[in-house]
Amino acid sequence: MADARQSTAAADMARERLRDAMVRLADGDSAALEEIYDATRVKLFGICFRILGDQKEAEDALQDVYINLWQRADRYDPSRASPISWLATFARNRAVDRLRTGKVRGGAVPVEEANPLPDQAPLADSLLVDAENAAQIHTCIATLDENTRSHIRSAFFEGYTYAQLAEAADVPLGTMKSWIRRGLQKLRTCLEASEAS
């Protein structure tokens, strides 16, 4: 238990340092960008690569993420989100944007073709999004049926739209929308209940 407490404390400190660096970057301190890069590149590159499936594209996306962060650091509101949660969302959205510009197709390049295959590193605790949130979203997603769950996950990780999901599952668009909307409604009820308790 002492270990768990220690790693929680370490994660809290890492989060605080990151938050501090984000605030300094927003205040115009460009040097803070390197601190942020050092602390988050492994997680954010993992996300970009997961979505884009291509080493070069993922690196271009990652570069885009940090350049954009540098240009618009003031968009981050420390009162609204933990810095790593916000950065993870930002990286995920940039990677999906890139997927949609049509230059790359997620999954079109087999993962093995990415050359050289980079080292996969398990994430340090300090890079994880807030553990309590993580447990709750997983609990709520687990209440959905397997079918809906997998479509929502595909939307998040593959960047699939309703139309693409419907095509992939070979069902009418309206059917796919109904499945996912019912799932999202259930998810919202579950998440809001957890916030109220």
Added chain:
Amino acid sequence: MSEDKDIKRDDPMIAAEYALGLLEGEELLGARGKVATDADFAWRKEWWDNWFAPLTDEVAGMEPSAELWSRIAAEVNGAEATGGENSGAEVIDLTSRLRRWQWTAGITSAAAAVMLAVMVFAPGSGPLSSPSPTDTPQIAAADPLVAQVPIGETGLRLDVTYIPESERMLVGAIGLTADGVHDHELWLVPADGSALQSLGVVAPGEVTAMELPADVARNLGNGVNLVLTREPIGGKPEGQDAGPVVAEGAFSQV
């Protein structure tokens, strides 16, 4: 459509669809616009983002190439080094490359609106024939259309003004700065669902006036949407898809 009637597609639902990236086309544009203009909707979208973010924890971390940081640092340092006069020169250069755009330096958007009004009433100012150029009462009755296109949550925005009879439009991008890597291209989204029409690359920090060709002017009206996309320098390359939409706004009558 066999969509259930029992599922209410309220704002929190649309915010979830938007956060996950499920939406396309008009629905996507609508959600983007709503995030920029509706604080409750923006709050709800972030609420979903925060809940979905932990899903990324199951993705294995990966180390990018060692040289990636130097690429980023070079871009940051380069942009900082050329941030002064040079970026102004770039803007001028870009502007001069764009057909139909006229350089009108150093005026605010409010002044621009006044200037536009003057241009409208000046005889012979409209090379494109307006329906009845001498019918002054009708010109006065044609209220200008204005659109504000907020840029993310930066507090910056584009101001777009159009006076129907003049077929001229002013685009003000005061406060925006060129990053030397991207340009932003403004597009009209015709209400009839036809293809987006380019209104050209936006010149950061300036107000530019342009004459609209008739096939574009025809599509302008109250409520018509504008979107701003991020493109390589010089605007969307021929034959390629447009870049991601970064901002959105709609015209309304003054």
